Amino acid sequence: MIRHAVENDIPEICRFGINEVQEVGGEMLGWGAHCESIAKNVLGCIEGRVPGVAIVCEIDEKIIGMFIAQFLSQVTDERKWSAREVTWYVLPEYRGNGLGQSMREKAIKCAARKGLQQFWLSVMLRPGHERAVEKMQEGGFYPVSIQMMKNLSEE
Helix, strand or coil: CEEECCHHHHHHHHHHHHHHHHHCCCCCCCHHHHHHHHHHHHHHHHHCCCCEEEEEEEECCEEEEEEEEEEEEECCCCCEEEEEEEEEEECHHHCCCCHHHHHHHHHHHHHHHCCCCEEECCCCCCCCCHHHHHHHHHCCCCCCCCCCCCCHHHC
């Protein structure tokens, strides 16, 4: 079941944020600060203080995924309101079943109902994410920039 997050979901959503960083081989010095940031964002969306949406996917009363997006104004030639994905995650054993896509689509519908004109998201280009990029392109998303990285531990 895809639904809006509630306050009781926040601890599980925070754990997903840590899993996400660990999966890409990242180290984080401030796990507590990372969890606090996610918790504040989700709680703000739930309470209506932060313009955005927090979505979870639940199977048999177990949260197996989350999608968080913020609604913001882009300063361009004309002021356009857009949504930007903050983070999303699906437990590895549930991937490949369209659950991430379903959460993303629910977030897009919420943004459209609010009158937003664009929806931005990102995906890590790493092995195993090729299908995610394809699904995003099938859903009408297209690349607008390239973010590059240099691994300093190889110096």
